[in-house]
Amino acid sequence: MSRATHTCPCGAELRFKQDLEKESGGTVARWNCKQCGTRVPPIVAEKIKHQHPS
Numbered sequence: 001m002s003r004a005t006h007t008c009p010c011g012a013e014l015r016f017k018q019d020l021e022k023e024s025g026g027t028v029a030r031w032n033c034k035q036c037g038t039r040v041p042p043i044v045a046e047k048i049k050h051q052h053p054s
Ligand SMILES: [Zn+2]
Pocket: 008, 009, 010, 011, 012, 033, 034, 035, 036, 037, 038
């Protein structure tokens, strides 16, 4: 299984769960860039949140 990465417009490379910030409040969890708060596309976030550095 390949690893998903997402490069945020702020320049941060999002690779692991801890690079994301969960935004709750709705029925669907939203994931944002931890650095700047920009929304991460749900499909990408879904993959990234299962990734941990090892
Ligand atoms: Zn960002």
